[in-house]
Amino acid sequence: MNWDPVDHTVLANEQVIDGRGWRSGALVEKREIPMYFMRITAYADELLNELDNLPGWPEQVRTMQKNWIGKSYGVRFAFPYQLEGKAEQLWVYTTRADTIMGVTFCAVAAEHPLATHAAKNNPELAAFIEECKQGGVAEADLATMEKKGMATGISVTHPLTGEQVPVWVGNYVLMGYGEGAVMAVPAHDERDFGFAKKYNLPIKQVIQVEGETFSLEAWAEWYGDKEKGVCVNSGKYDGLNHAQAVDAIAADLKTKNLGDKQVQYRLRDWGISRQRYWGCPIPIIHCPSCGDVPVPADQLPVVLPEDVKIDVGSPIKKMPSFYETTCPKCGGKAERETDTMDTFVESSWYYARYTGPDNDKSMLDGRAKYWLPVDQYIGGIEHAILHLLYARFFHKLMRDVGLVECNEPFTRLLTQGMVVAPTFYRDGSDGKKQWINPADVDLALDDKGRPTGATLKADGQPVIIGGTEKMSKSKNNGVDPQAIIDQYGADTARLFMMFAAPPDQQLEWSDAGVEGAFRFLKRLWKAVHDHVEQGVVASYAGGELNAELKALRFQLHSAIQKVSDDYGRRQQFNTAIAAVMELMNALGKVNGNDATTRAVMQEALEAVVRLLAPIVPHICHALWSELKPGSCLGSAAWPEVDQAALVQDEIELMIQVNGKLRGSITVSKDAAKDAIEQLALANPNVRKFMEGKPAKKVIVVPGKLVNVVV
RNA sequence: GCCGGGAUGGCGGAAUUGGUAGACGCAGCGGAUUCAAAAUCCGCCGCUGGCGACAGUGUGGGGGUUCGAGUCCCCCUCCCGGCACCA
Numbered sequence: 029m030n031w032d033p034v035d036h037t038v039l040a041n042e043q044v045i046d047g048r049g050w051r052s053g054a055l056v057e058k059r060e061i062p063m064y065f066m067r068i069t070a071y072a073d074e075l076l077n078e079l080d081n082l083p084g085w086p087e088q089v090r091t092m093q094k095n096w097i098g099k100s101y102g103v104r105f106a107f108p109y110q111l112e113g114k115a116e117q118l119w120v121y122t123t124r125a126d127t128i129m130g131v132t133f134c135a136v137a138a139e140h141p142l143a144t145h146a147a148k149n150n151p152e153l154a155a156f157i158e159e160c161k162q163g164g165v166a167e168a169d170l171a172t173m174e175k176k177g178m179a180t181g182i183s184v185t186h187p188l189t190g191e192q193v194p195v196w197v198g199n200y201v202l203m204g205y206g207e208g209a210v211m212a213v214p215a216h217d218e219r220d221f222g223f224a225k226k227y228n229l230p231i232k233q234v235i236q237v238e239g240e241t242f243s244l245e246a247w248a249e250w251y252g253d254k255e256k257g258v259c260v261n262s263g264k265y266d267g268l269n270h271a272q273a274v275d276a277i278a279a280d281l282k283t284k285n286l287g288d289k290q291v292q293y294r295l296r297d298w299g300i301s302r303q304r305y306w307g308c309p310i311p312i313i314h315c316p317s318c319g320d321v322p323v324p325a326d327q328l329p330v331v332l333p334e335d336v337k338i339d340v341g342s343p344i345k346k347m348p349s350f351y352e353t354t355c356p357k358c359g360g361k362a363e364r365e366t367d368t369m370d371t372f373v374e375s376s377w378y379y380a381r382y383t384g385p386d387n388d389k390s391m392l393d394g395r396a397k398y399w400l401p402v403d404q405y406i407g408g409i410e411h412a413i414l415h416l417l418y419a420r421f422f423h424k425l426m427r428d429v430g431l432v433e434c435n436e437p438f439t440r441l442l443t444q445g446m447v448v449a450p451t452f453y454r455d456g457s458d459g460k461k462q463w464i465n466p467a468d469v470d471l472a473l474d475d476k477g478r479p480t481g482a483t484l485k486a487d488g489q490p491v492i493i494g495g496t497e498k499m500s501k502s503k504n505n506g507v508d509p510q511a512i513i514d515q516y517g518a519d520t521a522r523l524f525m526m527f528a529a530p531p532d533q534q535l536e537w538s539d540a541g542v543e544g545a546f547r548f549l550k551r552l553w554k555a556v557h558d559h560v561e562q563g564v565v566a567s568y569a570g571g572e573l574n575a576e577l578k579a580l581r582f583q584l585h586s587a588i589q590k591v592s593d594d595y596g597r598r599q600q601f602n603t604a605i606a607a608v609m610e611l612m613n614a615l616g617k618v619n620g621n622d623a624t625t626r627a628v629m630q631e632a633l634e635a636v637v638r639l640l641a642p643i644v645p646h647i648c649h650a651l652w653s654e655l656k657p658g659s660c661l662g663s664a665a666w667p668e669v670d671q672a673a674l675v676q677d678e679i680e681l682m683i684q685v686n687g688k689l690r691g692s693i694t695v696s697k698d699a700a701k702d703a704i705e706q707l708a709l710a711n712p713n714v715r716k717f718m719e720g721k722p723a724k725k726v727i728v729v730p731g732k733l734v735n736v737v738v
Numbered sequence: 739g740c741c742g743g744g745a746u747g748g749c750g751g752a753a754u755u756g757g758u759a760g761a762c763g764c765a766g767c768g769g770a771u772u773c774a775a776a777a778u779c780c781g782c783c784g785c786u787g788g789c790g791a792c793a794g795u796g797u798g799g800g801g802g803u804u805c806g807a808g809u810c811c812c813c814c815u816c817c818c819g820g821c822a823c824c825a
Contacts, residue, residue: 043823092820098741219739299822412742445819534744540765544762600754602762603761606761606762607762610762682758724805727806733758
């Protein structure tokens, strides 16, 4: 954990800025703190494999979860060594056992027992180990920090060559991950290469890719290649490829009892303890004689007390009335756990609780089995891994105790892009940033629309422009759509937001264009009323149509098809709205008052109202009752595509010469390929650009275009 | 640093399977209506050249594959999300 030595508190990663606590400014230390975990790793394989059974999930989310779980096939093996006359083993894990003959040193974490031992009589090393404990624990910090190390003076024995291999302490090796130790092959691992160059450690090439030349001077991409490389300088393993070498080496290690193949996961167990008030209390009682005892089922749930005083730290940690209790086992004096659960725990099953919110006997009941899984789940892409992986895990836990029956919680997933907005702040007197809401700021723009400065509306004084980030409470850059709702109504606000961008795309918030949505709804309202004023009629059901009405019905039914597909399959609402807008533009151009025209108009307007209802429900309900008096939109069927209306007699084909657009021809829908070619070659503009040369090739893409190659 | 996304007119975006780049909307410009304005309606609207017909050019940058690339492949830049205690 990140420990602030001044404030004596655990800090969230977000609260560690450049290795310092956000309030105290003190250098943060890494500290081990006892805590409770949920064993999500026991479900790693199922969580991974089931990703292939989630066709309704976006590919990118499945890929991210797959990479996060990070199943790897490698070899776990040991370097034997003697310590104070005793035989010991330094265990490491690698996915590149084929490079094992190129090991020139090992690196261990600062907290590794070997490092602790070596530091006993080595004050310089002890100081270095202390230094390694500084800084935050976030993976991003660890990955970007300068790689540092120091020799321990201890050597271990290479399990295959018998050579002595020096052991270093490395600030980039983590005790909590894997074995807390790694083998280093500088010739074939970029990080090890940099480390070896920096500390002048030997580099031994053991992989060769044909046609390449190895150089100690600089790292090259192929050094790390495991597809094309074969072993060299590796004795009996020379000439073997990656898979063969791993097999042979693993077998030899196994013979020596010093290792074997092993499957590993990047996924770690889920630490759920939080030293905060706000969260579900962890139901454990600490008894001096019985140890950690679970709170008996009949005393659950442990309820968070509400009569608390909030000042510094969690109030329940200073509240004897909460934590003083008796041991359920021995009846002696005991204390409740005062850590609470990560709020991700609750967000991992709330969706199931919705099926029985009134149940005060158990967390879920049979209704959960009836309703689940959730057909369509919607959440921000920022939850692609943590929340969605925890929820999947928790669902499987609930399945395994019989609370739910399905394997996965969410059948279809839509991950909406973040709504991002600029951030603004001032440096407060306490050194903390005061975040200012974009609505309270005036922006000055240059002629290219880029911001040049910003001032607070209230005092006209400048504020600092921060980055554009996802809207959040902590950065105070959220924008409330209430202002739009107040001015234009909820339908306009909904239409505008759905029209702005596809939902899975990130969107920089701006209310420019909201007028356009409002105008469109006014046009729709007027179009229906203009029609209804002349009396409602039965919608078109068949009969001869002139070319104009035929074209209109083509557009109408194309729109129905497109909107249905956009809503159902593509989940892209901006294009669905655009299709209806195009249709409305076409309807606006219709002249004529005859019975057939009015019937087609009735058909079109009825369709439009139903197509838009999911986006702008209020106005559509009102308009539907005008178009179909006595009927309710809520029970109206979704409009159906009339396939006959989609048949066109003639189609327009684009003509290209050498891939460049040079004109178009209109042909009958079932014109033969030869006839199309002849027509294209006869086109005056085509002849002009052919410059008298013969056509080498004519490509006809049915229904699309003709390309003449000369 | 690693993993996942993204970059297209002045702006938001469209182009779904490699086949008309810029749909739809905003802003802007011109016109109609009006005493005037608002509202509404009509037209124009990537860039360069041209009175124009039209031609050239153009989807972050560089290379490649293809009859044809916004779309596929390789390399690069920048932006956003996640990186296990923001949730």
